Amino acid sequence: MSTTDNQAPETGTARVKRGMAEQLKGGVIMDVVTPEQAKIAEDAGAVAVMALERVPADIRKDGGVARMSDPDMIEGIIEAVSIPVMAKSRIGHFVEAQVLQSLGVDYIDESEVLTPADEVNHSDKWSFTTPFVCGATNLGEALRRIAEGAAMIRSKGEAGTGNVVEAVRHLRQIKNEIARLRGFDNHELYAAAKELRAPYELVKEVAELGKLPVVLFSAGGVATPADAALMRQLGAEGVFVGSGIFKSGDPAKRAAAIVKATTFYDDPKIVADASRNLGEAMVGINCDTLPETERYANRGW
């Protein structure tokens, strides 16, 4: 055995954090509010669950300040399933994030669905062992989050609406901006970085890779198997489904159907079969009637 074997194993490295998200690719991450729902999600083939007290649709309905969930509730879900468990902190609320890390959640979502705690700063995500996923509506926002240490990005969409229109808008925006960077020469990348309000090194990396340096999922409005397959065909590496499952008529069936359509997103026959006889979808909200103050995607800077 060589001497390198004596080196202490290193936790919390960028590779371990980003690598965790790589393992989730092609999968569906589902919002759950109880251990029972978590088990339904796991049995349906979810790759991870997001533990929270209220799904976004209920946060919308109830109003008020939305915060990190009760540790008891999160631990109950950690106990119930063997797949990874994620949980949400408020934007900039690094103490909530510290609490979530201490509970042993596998990923922290610094989420616009909760009421922001800081209107200028996001949490310094490099200072955590637990990896973070953050939302973004465009490339500049995604790169600012990655600069702060996010190990995974999700396009924001508009959570709790059951309307995929904003998810499509944000994912297309990110993909288009990446494609545009591909065409730039070295001279132009400095100005592009300024325009994107993102570090030059990251902008250069994206221009070279033709993709983000971390995994990109889609979120905010996926309610049907076809919605999930749409986001995959548009370039999302996986999907978050929030209210869409447990606000529907037959959650177990819909959850399994969305998993199938996410894997075989490019096979319309399988998406068709998955779409059959699912019962009632969540009702949904038209995003163009949402007042500005109720648009979660505007939160984050």
Next chain:
Amino acid sequence: MSTPVIGVLALQGDVREHLTALAAADAVARPVRRPEELAEVDGLVLPGGESTTISKLAVLFGVMEPLRARVRGGMPVYGTCAGMIMLADKILDPRSGQETIGGIDMIVRRNAFGRQNESFEAAVDVRGVTGDPVEGVFIRAPWVESVGAGAEVLAEHEGHIVAVRQGNALATSFHPELTGDHRVHALFVDMVRANRTPESL
């Protein structure tokens, strides 16, 4: 001799990284989701991902039985992390209904190294891989509790078995596909080559 064609089971997980690593190790790499795609490959990689999800989808879409048949028939197969779990004849604490392909006489403990907070990188000496130790990336990784007489232990970390080979089946707890070091994939591509042309051994 033509280049071996190696599939990566693409139901869920870090498929792209394996495709890249296999191509770098001079194989023709392609994703496999259907039985007819499985029939066309000389070897198969079972990627990292969620073993419960991959197992469910494999059963649901009718690839589990064809996978078992091909592995029994001697097709070379390499599993990383979740893929290692899929190759275990026995899982210590399976989720209800979680099935494996099997192929290696070993008992595997899922998430044995802990949750994501405990995921780590460490240098690992792997038998059959020459030069510097491999950079082991362990993500909610399993370990092997014990192996049967037919299985050879290729690597250990802190007293736990993390790489095993039995005949044409290879498994690692860690993810060489995330490192840019393609020596473990090269070892597997050699196994596939040797299997295609036994006379060249």
